[in-house]
Amino acid sequence: MSGRDILTVYAKELRDSLRDRRTLVSMIVVPTLMIPGIMLIAGVVLTRVVRKAQAEVPAVMVVGGGDSPAVRSALAGNPKIRLVATAPDWRQRIIDKQLRAAVEVPAGFDVMLVRGEPATVRLYNYESELRSGLAVGELRRFLTEYRDRIVTARLTGRGLPASLVRPFEIKAENVAPPEKVGGNIVGGFIPYLLILLCFTGAMYPAMDLTAGEKERGTLETILCSPVARTDLVLGKFLVVLTTSLATVVWSLISTAATLAVGGLLLAGSVGGAGRAGAPGAGALPTIDPFGTLAVLAMVVPIAVLFSAVLMALSLFARSLKEAQSYVSPLIIVVILPAMMGLLPGVELTAGLALVPILNVALASKDLVSGVFHWHHLALIFGSTCLYAGLALAFCVHLFKRETVLFRS
Amino acid sequence: MIEAWHLTKVFRDRKRGEVRAVDDVSFVCRPGRIYGLLGANGAGKTTTLRLLATLLRPTSGRALVAGHDVVTAPDRVRARVGFLAASTALYDRLTARETITYFGRLNGLSEARIADRIGQLADQLELHEFLDRRVGKFSTGMKQKTSIARTLIHDPAVLILDEPTLGLDVMAARAVVRFVRGCGADGRTVIYSTHVMSEVEKLCDVIGIIHHGRLVAEGTLAELRTKFGQEDMEEIFVRAMGGEEVP
Numbered sequence A: 001m002s003g004r005d006i007l008t009v010y011a012k013e014l015r016d017s018l019r020d021r022r023t024l025v026s027m028i029v030v031p032t033l034m035i036p037g038i039m040l041i042a043g044v045v046l047t048r049v050v051r052k053a054q055a056e057v058p059a060v061m062v063v064g065g066g067d068s069p070a071v072r073s074a075l076a077g078n079p080k081i082r083l084v085a086t087a088p089d090w091r092q093r094i095i096d097k098q099l100r101a102a103v104e105v106p107a108g109f110d111v112m113l114v115r116g117e118p119a120t121v122r123l124y125n126y127e128s129e130l131r132s133g134l135a136v137g138e139l140r141r142f143l144t145e146y147r148d149r150i151v152t153a154r155l156t157g158r159g160l161p162a163s164l165v166r167p168f169e170i171k172a173e174n175v176a177p178p179e180k181v182g183g184n185i186v187g188g189f190i191p192y193l194l195i196l197l198c199f200t201g202a203m204y205p206a207m208d209l210t211a212g213e214k215e216r217g218t219l220e221t222i223l224c225s226p227v228a229r230t231d232l233v234l235g236k237f238l239v240v241l242t243t244s245l246a247t248v249v250w251s252l253i254s255t256a257a258t259l260a261v262g263g264l265l266l267a268g269s270v271g272g273a274g275r276a277g278a279p280g281a282g283a284l285p286t287i288d289p290f291g292t293l294a295v296l297a298m299v300v301p302i303a304v305l306f307s308a309v310l311m312a313l314s315l316f317a318r319s320l321k322e323a324q325s326y327v328s329p330l331i332i333v334v335i336l337p338a339m340m341g342l343l344p345g346v347e348l349t350a351g352l353a354l355v356p357i358l359n360v361a362l363a364s365k366d367l368v369s370g371v372f373h374w375h376h377l378a379l380i381f382g383s384t385c386l387y388a389g390l391a392l393a394f395c396v397h398l399f400k401r402e403t404v405l406f407r408s
Numbered sequence B: 001m002i003e004a005w006h007l008t009k010v011f012r013d014r015k016r017g018e019v020r021a022v023d024d025v026s027f028v029c030r031p032g033r034i035y036g037l038l039g040a041n042g043a044g045k046t047t048t049l050r051l052l053a054t055l056l057r058p059t060s061g062r063a064l065v066a067g068h069d070v071v072t073a074p075d076r077v078r079a080r081v082g083f084l085a086a087s088t089a090l091y092d093r094l095t096a097r098e099t100i101t102y103f104g105r106l107n108g109l110s111e112a113r114i115a116d117r118i119g120q121l122a123d124q125l126e127l128h129e130f131l132d133r134r135v136g137k138f139s140t141g142m143k144q145k146t147s148i149a150r151t152l153i154h155d156p157a158v159l160i161l162d163e164p165t166l167g168l169d170v171m172a173a174r175a176v177v178r179f180v181r182g183c184g185a186d187g188r189t190v191i192y193s194t195h196v197m198s199e200v201e202k203l204c205d206v207i208g209i210i211h212h213g214r215l216v217a218e219g220t221l222a223e224l225r226t227k228f229g230q231e232d233m234e235e236i237f238v239r240a241m242g243g244e245e246v247p
Helices: A003-018 A021-055 A069-076 A090-095 A109-115 A130-157 A178-186 A189-216 A218-223 A229-269 A289-316 A320-327 A330-340 A358-367 A374-399 B045-052 B074-079 B096-106 B111-125 B140-152 B170-185 B197-203 B221-228 B233-240
Strands: A059-064 A082-084 A101-105 A122-125 B002-013 B017-029 B034-039 B060-065 B081-085 B158-162 B189-194 B206-211 B214-219
Touching: A003 A021, A003 A189, A003 A229, A003 B096, A021 A130, A021 A189, A021 A229, A059 A069, A059 A090, A059 A130, A069 A101, A069 A109, A069 A130, A090 A101, A090 A122, A101 A130, A122 A130, A189 A218, A189 A229, A189 A289, A189 A320, A189 A330, A189 A358, A218 A229, A229 A289, A229 A374, A289 A320, A289 A330, A289 A358, A289 A374, A320 A330, A330 A358, A358 A374, B002 B045, B017 B045, B017 B060, B017 B189, B017 B206, B034 B045, B034 B170, B034 B197, B045 B060, B045 B081, B045 B158, B045 B189, B074 B081, B081 B140, B096 B111, B096 B140, B111 B140, B140 B170, B158 B170, B170 B189, B170 B197, B189 B197, B197 B233, B206 B221, B206 B233, B214 B221, B214 B233, B221 B233
Parallel strands: A059 A082, A059 A101, B017 B214, B034 B189, B034 B206, B081 B158, B158 B189
Antiparallel strands: A101 A122, B002 B017, B002 B060, B206 B214
């Protein structure tokens, strides 16, 4: 093996690749536009949708309660809901989103309250539908207050303090630092995106430097030079790895810039109400910078694995088109474990630390929150390096097989 | 010098089974002489030359190129060989100078030596005008000149040329023929495969006719004319193959 030859091949292939518009698009343009595109557009759209939904006075129907004017008039007096005339098809109207929620008042409700008899008020909504959720939330808040007022009145009537049934108040406060909260919010999403970009960054150069060269006839040209096949494949592999990692680094820079700019814009738009690092209305989450660097370190062996596997598969193909047909299904193989890392409740274990891609996705979720489980990280780094090494060795092996190089 | 003894290459094909692309071929190419390997498409010319250029490994038999065994010392063979084929293309996104420099570096030449050789080859092949332009925008002739410069950058003792005029226009093909003749005159060992009879007549000192992987006839043009009782190279070729056959 000659370092000089590897470097010569690397320098030439890198120059060649950087002159290729398609490589530049996958390496720079996609991460530059994709991450701000996804984060800003999705953020703006989501904010607008939520604000619009919050501004809307939801249509609510009271079902029953014709003999309970007190609760009906109290509901009618709530400016945050709009009561509509009772109709028998209220369920269908909720499903059709013409009605946001319905409140069912039992017969004789007002009288039952006066007598102190137990009663149940039912709320009906369209679960997972934003506006319906907001409407039922408002109804719940209103009815809880209504109930509290009755309880207080009853206690006062008996000469008892309100604290009799409410001996203490409950207030929740976040103690987790902003980056940990942010890590939980975007922790799964960022590694997922990085893993995907790491793969797509390597995809085109891997195909171009192997199947593409076969198709164009330049592979035979280089094979008849005295450079050793191992040096040749390592030089090419390093270029694929470089573009893959460059895509990841570029997307990280792009994410940081998007978070910074998006945070400023949102902070400005809500008059400074959104404190940086405190996720909530008007603030973008922050993530732990050391954790993010650690994610980058974990992505390196993944990039080696992707680069070697993509090169091996592409090398087997006779043309770019054939290579695309081999490589495209692999995206699913990459996305599935990366997506599993996004699922709530899936925690990193020693067993899962050996599952490629999923292990990095799960570890990254902790890392961007600033949580370092060193034994798991060592296991992940070691196993991924091993898989990457095996994939690279296989790629070198294929490069020495004439049935692969001159497959026709 | 190229020496081949009982060179054989067998491919295993799913549909056709065992294919003997090169079958027990023996010949010698001497320095300063141009050996023409003549054969129809699929006769085994390219496989023979790929074996000599160490791109493929022989199934059996032995070959020495510039004194080095193609199986045991392939790197040494490649360092002494210039291989040019219709199928060996150039990098479209590199300039001619970058391409030639790249192959110079891979052949272990110093930067000073590469610059010196590029100067010589540019003079010889009239490359100066397009040396710093990207190959992708070249005409076929310009590409072929660049390929020749790439092949000769390390001043190889042996040239293996596989149908180098395939697909070229008349002027570009003439330039290649001129270049090959010059290489023979320089004392290099040249093996040249083609199925163009006129090129063989013009260029080759020794002609080997290959058919179904076997060397069916060999000799100088005069010897072949005497042996087959024909003046025309095409007739000699057809007779050597055993007559006309419909594939």
